[in-house]
Amino acid sequence: MSASRSGNKPVYAVTSPGLWAQRFDLATVLDATIRFFPAVLPFAVDGFVGWGGRASGIRARRLARRFGKPAVILEDGFLKSYAPGKLEPAHSYIIDRNGIYFDATSASDLAAFIDRPMTSEAATRAQAAMDFIRRNRISKYNNSPLKGLSESGLPSGRPYVLLVDQVAGDASIAGALADESSFAAMVQHARAQYPDAILAARTHPAAGDRSPILNAARALGIEVTIPGRMNPWPLVEGAEAVYTVSSQLGFEALMARKTVHMFGVTYYSHRGLTEDHCKAPAPRNPATLEQIFHAAYIDYSHYLDLHDRRPVEIEHALEQILTVREQRGQIAKRVYTGGLSPWKKRALDPFVVGPEGRAVHCRRLREAIALARKNKGQVALWGSSKPFPRDVAALRFEDGFIRSRGLGANLALPSSLAMDGDHVYYDARGESRLEHIIASHPFPRELTDRAARLVASIVEKGVSKYNVGTDVRFPDVAEGRLKILVPGQVEKDASIKFGSPNVKTNRGLVADVRRLYPDAYLAYKEHPDVTSGLRSGGDIPDAADIIVREGDIKHWIAWCDRLETMTSLAGFEALIRNKPVGVHGIPFYAGWDLTDDRMPVPRRSRAITMEMLAAAALILYPFYVHPLSAMPCTPEELVDEIALKRKVKASLPARLMLWISQSINRSAVKIRDGRG
Structure with missing residues (x-):
């Protein structure tokens, strides 16, 4: 008896190790139990799953016919990922139980979806999604550099038509009832139809020397120009017309309202929207652009959240695609590092992926x-310990302000990093990128409203930088007595060295606060790295009324009436919680008319709001990656994930290696701090 007849989810057998590796995604999009064939008997499954026109797809169809079971064919969705390949989770999958969209010789679920009547609500939704895609230059893959047409390498001011290449021998060519001669016919037609235009060939990165378009052009003696690698949307929008056999880029050209010449048969051709130069096997019903888009991108495609892999709608997927592309677009050149520990390499890697690839x-x-x-790459440095190289592009990285669920000294991987130039945000000797943002960004209302919502979420969910510590018992303080929190810092930290010229010790800070507020109740909160024994906090501040070591800093910020600090991030966390803050150094949040500054910062003359500060420090400045996926995410997604307190499962060898690395790191830190 099959699983479906016993009342459980259907059981499907995958037919390749590659599909087995994706079994958790497949179980979600198919709402099924996944087994591996031939490890499961044919009568115990409800169907066979294969991939497109590849060997697994052929095998799934053959097994389905042999055992009288359905075949389920999968493919990448039309919004697949940042880059081709399997190194990163896919945004979407296609499921077809009747065929596959690129095979014009047989029926497919997509063709049936296109032929269904469409409501006005569905048309509006489709148009909104197409507008988002076009406005934000989103494609199936999104790792090509965002460049203007002037950077394409095409001669300025001359008209051109765009010829779209494909990979020789790909199933999408044969399935479109085409072959390599179709590319030759395409080149010839373009030359004849647009005699004064440049023929620009959008080559496929996987085509190499087997490019059908370039080979056809050479054989015909027709000159074509190859634009530089770039996002395809400017090329599409600037073209007089677009030529393709069956590429998905042809449909994106339809979204751009371009004339599209088709030399093959695919799902969007022969519907009254394209100039068709080949015959379809059977007549097709006319369809609107919105109708085809909704059928292909909404009905036919299945989207998964990039991080926790739950099913989501296209709008959610589009926002995540844009988040990934925007963050990675800031790493314009390939990153090179030198001398980093294995842990720092692992910590840095997800943050320094860009259009040119991963870090070396x-x-x-x-x-x-x-x-x-x-x-022509760039060097990445960690922190401020090494001098900035002057003869090559370089970046500095440092922990962000919503860092992780655990301490960096305990090798908890960061979920946010700050990218900067020569001066990191805590180095007050010069202007950091964060300081420049605060001083010059226009901060539109939409951004500050978003910052206000983010801050409210952080406060409501109790999220801080490290998110460590337990609940705490607060001291009894006489009613009406001012309660001041003084957060301790690691005295050898660069934030004190480069950001607090006058007060440089915790003991000295507490003494200064006592002089300013002789009658106040002073609670000195030891830094968690000091409490854990990893770092030194210097001499115990004897001017404090109490030394506290328990609880997260957010608990003590909620308790106090005001906070006094050298440069601690706790000052920023207090500001966003509407607590008065006195500053004895020059942290990034001082000098903007938000804090009581014990020393002047003349170059910071702009008066800002807390929402502007939060927008700069939490939205515009840091890079974020999600703890579950190590993929770029928004600060809102990270706050939600930290609040859920989900634990990422690690294997026993991984846990053992972490314990060994932590032990080595603790010893190294103590030696570095002079306590070894």
Whole structure:
């Protein structure tokens, strides 16, 4: 008896190791139990699952016919991922139980979806999604650099038509009733139809020397121009017309309201929207652009959240695609590092993926500098300990302000990092990128409203930088007595060295606060790295009424009437919780008319609101990656995830390696701080 007849979810057998590796995604999009064939008997499954026109798809169809079971064919969705390949989770999958969309010789679920009547609500939704895609330059893959047409390499001011390449031998060509001669016919027609235009070929990255368009053009003696690697939307929108056999880029050209010449048969051709130069196997009903889009991108495609892999709608997926593309677009050149520990490499890697690929790690910094110079890349440094190289582009990275669920010294991987130039945000000797944002960004209302909502969520969900510590018992303080929180810092930290010129010790800070507020109740909250024994906090501040070591800093901020600090991030956390803050150093949040500054910061003359500060520090400045996926995310997604307190499961070997690394790191930190 099959699983479906016993009242459980249907059981499907996948037919390749690659599909088995994706079994958790497949179980979600198919709402089924996934088994591996031939490890499961044919009579115990409700169908066979394969991939497109590949071997697994052929095998699934053959097994389905042999055992009288359905075949379920999967493919990448039309909004797939940042980059091709399987290194990152997919945004969407296609499921077809009758065929597959790129095979014009047989029926498909997509064709049936297109032929269904469409409501006005569905048309409005489709148009809104198409507008979002076009406005934000989103495509199936989104790792091509965002460039203007002037950077394409095409001669300025001359008209051009865009010829779209595909991979020779791909199933989408044969399925479109085309072959390599179709590309030759396409080149010839474009040359004849647009005699004065440049023929620009959008080559496929996987085509290489087997590019059907380039081979056809060479054989015909027709000159074509290859634009530089770039996002396809400017090329599409600037073209007089677009030519393709069956590429998905042809449909994106329809979204841009371009004339599209088709030399194959695919799901959007022969519907009254394209110039068709080949014959379809059977007549097709006319359809609107909204009708085809809704059928392909909404009815036919299945979307998963990038991080927790739950089913989501297209609008959610589009926002996540844009988040990934926007963050990674800031890493314009390939990153090279030198001399980083294995942990720091692992921590940095998800933040430094860009259009040119992933980071290259070298054993020594000088090797990284040499490679970056040779390959026109950039060097990434961690923190402020190493001098900034002057003959090559460089970046500095440091922990962000909603960092993790655990301490960095305990090797908890960061979920946010700050990217900067020569001066990181805590280095007051010069202007950091964060300081520049605060001083010059226009901060539109939409952004400050978003910041206000984010701050409210952080406060409501009790999220802070490290999110460690337990509930706490507060001291009894006489009613009406001012309660001041003084957060301790690690005295050897660069934030004190470069950001607090006058007061440099916790003991000295508490003494200064006592002089300013002789009758107040002073609670000195030891830094969690000090409490854990990892770092030194210097001499115990004897001017405090109480030394506290328990509870997260957010608990003590809620308790106090005001906070006094050198440069601690606790000052920023107090500001967003509407507590008065006195500052004895020059942290990034001082000098903007929000704090009581014990020393002047002349170059910071702009008066800002708390919402503007929060927008700069929490939205515009940091990079975020999600703890579940290590993919870029929004600060809102990270706050929600930290609040859920989900634990990422690790294997026993991984836990053992973490314990060993933590032990080594603790010893190294103590030696560095002079306590070894």
